[in-house]
Amino acid sequence: MIALVAAVPKETELLRCRLAPCEVRNSGRRDLYLGTLAGHAVSLMHSGVGKANAASAATSLIAATHPDLVINFGCGGAYPGSGLAVGDLALASEEIYGDEGVLAPEGFLNMAALRFPLVQRNGTRHFDSYPVPGGLLEMARPLVAGAARDAGCVLAVGALVTVSTCSGTDAAARELSRRTGGIGENMEGAAVAQVCALYGVPFLELRGISNLAEDRDLSRWNLPRGMDIAQRGVLALLEGMEKRSTPA
Numbered sequence: 001m002i003a004l005v006a007a008v009p010k011e012t013e014l015l016r017c018r019l020a021p022c023e024v025r026n027s028g029r030r031d032l033y034l035g036t037l038a039g040h041a042v043s044l045m046h047s048g049v050g051k052a053n054a055a056s057a058a059t060s061l062i063a064a065t066h067p068d069l070v071i072n073f074g075c076g077g078a079y080p081g082s083g084l085a086v087g088d089l090a091l092a093s094e095e096i097y098g099d100e101g102v103l104a105p106e107g108f109l110n111m112a113a114l115r116f117p118l119v120q121r122n123g124t125r126h127f128d129s130y131p132v133p134g135g136l137l138e139m140a141r142p143l144v145a146g147a148a149r150d151a152g153c154v155l156a157v158g159a160l161v162t163v164s165t166c167s168g169t170d171a172a173a174r175e176l177s178r179r180t181g182g183i184g185e186n187m188e189g190a191a192v193a194q195v196c197a198l199y200g201v202p203f204l205e206l207r208g209i210s211n212l213a214e215d216r217d218l219s220r221w222n223l224p225r226g227m228d229i230a231q232r233g234v235l236a237l238l239e240g241m242e243k244r245s246t247p248a
């Protein structure tokens with residue numbers, strides 16, 4: 001079983017059209033879609049926007065369907081210098097909490113600096129960062145690159161950053177990318193990754209770039225383009241992944 005999580009229904013329209021047969025149940029006060037997609041048994045849930053929604057949806061999805069893999073996807077903002085433009089694809093090599101911590105006179109102190117682990121499991125303590133295991137990333141990369149090639153867009157692989165306060169200025173975006181090394185940001189990924197780390201479930205994340213993280217200018221955004229390319233990336237992943245495989 002592969003579990004798919006996106007924030008809002010518009011981000012899953014293309015995939016839900018292809019989910020057959022499609023059964024809708026209730027799980028944890030959210031609709032849970034069950035069906036087959038590209039030969040894989042799939043569960044799909046809309047979390048709502050933000051970390052609290054994302055963590056709660058990921059928890060009920062994992063508890064209800066015991067997936068071998070969770071894929072978080074949707075639109076996202078690209079950081080300056082990432083080489084990404086609107087309509088491009090970003091595949092997470094890791095997810096990082098960008099604003100979990102303390103803003104102190106000496107600068108931002110993250111959870112590692114505060115020595116508060118967010119997850120402790122099997123002797124491993126996770127603070128701000130949730131890396132995607134190398135084998136899983138290398139399996140996913142060429143499949144998503146194929147989707148990017150077909151769509152005539154760029155694929156970047158790198159750290160994605162999860163924020164509660166989105167970067168609506170050039171300065172905020174530059175500072176977050178400098179501090180984290182991230183290529184782009186969103187509002188859910190690290191929370192889904194954290195829950196996956198707690199349950200020991202492999203995690204992948206794909207974002208379609210809907211906007212640049214920059215001085216706020218909504219006329220430059222293209223949400224439908226970001227939502228569409230993210231789903232095309234997920235489809236390519238599912239189509240290329242071995243059926244019934246349990247990713248390492």
Ligand SMILES: O=C(O)c1cccc(C(=O)CC[C@H]2O[C@@H](n3cnc4c(=O)[nH]cnc43)[C@H](O)[C@@H]2O)c1
Pocket residue numbers: 007049050074075076077078163166167168185186187188210211212213216
């Ligand atoms: O109105 C604004 O200026 C604004 C700035 C950033 C994000 C929003 C959203 O409403 C997006 C929420 C939704 O989309 C993802 N997303 C897309 N672009 C970004 C971004 O630049 N920074 C963070 N999140 C982004 C996010 O994951 C949410 O699901 C509005």
